[in-house]
Amino acid sequence: xxxxxxxxxxxxxxxxxxxxxxxxxxxxxxxxxxxxxxxxxxxxxxxxxxxxxxxxxxxxxxxxxxxxxxxxxxxxxxxxxxxxxxxxxxxxxxxxxxxxxxxxxxxxxxxxxxxxxxxxxxxxxxxxxxxxxxxxxxxxxxxxxxxxxxxxxxxxxxxxxxxxxxxxxxxxxxxxxxxxxxxxxxxxxxxxxxxxxxxxxxxxxxxxxxxxxxxxxxxxxxxxxxxxxxxxxxxxxxxxxxxxxxx
Amino acid sequence: xxxxxxxxxxxxxxxxxxxxxxxxxxxxxxxxxxxxxxxxxxxxxxxxxxxxxxxxxxxxxxxxxxxxxxxxxxxxxxxxxxxxxxxxxxxxxxxxxxxxxxxxxxxxxxxxxxxxxxxxxxxxxxxxxxxxxxxxxxxxxxxxxxxxxxxxxxxxxxxxxxxxxxxxxxxxxxxxxxxxxxxxx
Numbered sequence: 211x212x213x214x215x216x217x218x219x220x221x222x223x224x225x226x227x228x229x230x231x232x233x234x235x236x237x238x239x240x241x242x243x244x245x246x247x248x249x250x251x252x253x254x255x256x257x258x259x260x261x262x263x264x265x266x267x268x269x270x271x272x273x274x275x276x277x278x279x280x281x282x283x284x285x286x287x288x289x290x291x292x293x294x295x296x297x298x299x300x301x302x303x304x305x306x307x308x309x310x311x312x313x314x315x316x317x318x319x320x321x322x323x324x325x326x327x328x329x330x331x332x333x334x335x336x337x338x339x340x341x342x343x344x345x346x347x348x349x350x351x352x353x354x355x356x357x358x359x360x361x362x363x364x365x366x367x368x369x370x371x372x373x374x375x376x377x378x379x380x381x382x383x384x385x386x387x388x389x390x391x392x393x394x395x396x397x398x399x400x401x402x403x404x405x406x407x408x409x410x411x412x413x414x415x416x417x418x419x420x421x422x423x424x425x426x427x428x429x430x431x432x433x434x435x436x437x438x439x440x441x442x443x444x445x446x447x448x449x450x451x452x453x454x455x456x457x
Numbered sequence: 458x459x460x461x462x463x464x465x466x467x468x469x470x471x472x473x474x475x476x477x478x479x480x481x482x483x484x485x486x487x488x489x490x491x492x493x494x495x496x497x498x499x500x501x502x503x504x505x506x507x508x509x510x511x512x513x514x515x516x517x518x519x520x521x522x523x524x525x526x527x528x529x530x531x532x533x534x535x536x537x538x539x540x541x542x543x544x545x546x547x548x549x550x551x552x553x554x555x556x557x558x559x560x561x562x563x564x565x566x567x568x569x570x571x572x573x574x575x576x577x578x579x580x581x582x583x584x585x586x587x588x589x590x591x592x593x594x595x596x597x598x599x600x601x602x603x604x605x606x607x608x609x610x611x612x613x614x615x616x617x618x619x620x621x622x623x624x625x626x627x628x629x630x631x632x633x634x635x636x637x638x639x640x641x642x
Contacts, residue, residue, distance in 0.1 A: 291460075294460055294461060294464060295460065297464050297468075298460050298463055298464040298467065301464055301467035301468055301471060302467060304467075304471055305467050305470055305471055305474070308471060308474040308475065308478060309474060311478060312474050312477050312478050312481065315478075315481045315482070316477070316481065319481070353500055354497045354498065354500055355497060355498065356498075356500070379498060381480075381494065381497070381498055382480045382481065382483075439500070440500060440501045440502070440522070440523060440525070440546075441522075441523060442500050
């Protein structure tokens with residue numbers, strides 16, 4: 211059973227203060243104070259019970275047994291190294307702050323990318339009954355740190371050819387508002403270049419996009435994506451397959 | 458766990474979190490790193506840095522890459538970092554004795570360019586101020602034929618460059634006009 215807390219005398223308080231003054235790592239001082247007070251109190255109780263000393267005599271003896279407060283303080287200061295102590299103390303503060311900032315910044319990014327992965331797919335803009343041909347080339351394009359995957363190419367009854375792709379950047383640039391909508395020149399197997407009719411792209415770390423070309427001839431068998439700019443190039447040939455149905 | 462071990466653990470986690478924080482915010486310790494990272498994400502460069510100068514809170518880089526020139530600002534951020542920013546170039550039209558482009562940021566306007574005629578010794582840009590008066594800004598300093606002219610004017614959100622631009626003149630050593638254009642780009 212813990213002993214009831216006693217009121218410390220002024221001499222005990224002074225001795226403890228002398229000790230902790232020598233400890234330069236201030237955040238540890240309170241803990242040291244409590245520990246020393248506990249030890250002295252236990253010692254006083256022991257001396258009263260075992261040796262029959264009065265309260266005042268017991269306190270005096272307990273403080274004498276404790277030793278020189280300055281020496282104890284110097285020894286404790288060595289144990290509670292202030293340099294290491296402050297590095298540890300401030301590292302905790304910085305750690306918590308950084309954790310909060312990074313988590314708060316990361317959550318929207320993860321939510322946005324998660325939303326794109328789960329729910330945003332521009333292929334859903336195209337009614338399935340309008341398809342006349344559909345291929346899933348699954349071609350991966352590497353452009354610097356960016357990875358672009360051509361996921362689907364769909365041609366609809368009105369002749370529009372939709373190129374659907376997903377993209378992400380290993381350098382996290384999607385976070386800074388830059389998305390990639392440039393798949394280069396879109397050509398057929400005879401070298402005819404088609405200009406984009408429309409397109410859209412989601413935002414975030416992981417994006418999905420669509421580029422659509424109006425009036426792509428039904429008799430063309432290949433779509434070629436060719437990019438050659440600022441020292442970067444890629445060329446992807448996508449066989450389009452046969453037209454299944456056309457009014 | 459001893460305090461030393463806790464400190465080491467904390468410092469390791471701080472390094473990882475700092476890396477994530479820098480990545481999430483496009484921050485770099487060096488402006489050149491930030492410039493080249495920006496360029497890479499724009500699928501451009503790395504460009505050759507011809508000259509750099511500080512203006513306001515940014516460091517501007519006059520660069521060239523495969524016949525293109527740029528003047529990209531990289532902003533200082535949080536005291537010790539440089540923030541990922543612009544980095545793309547415009548093709549230098551070598552048919553013109555002096556080729557210029559411009560950029561603006563708040564009240565700061567910059568015209569930069571390349572002299573394609575080495576006899577050009579000075580370039581003047583004429584712009585209208587808020588009162589409609591013509592102001593002339595000059596540069597006679599060239600860095601491997603690249604130059605810049607910087608001035609403070611109306612806020613870019615209030616005017617277009619085409620509204621303030623009045624003319625561009627280039628002179629030779631003798632002060633004769635070599636090029637006089639009403640086109641900036």
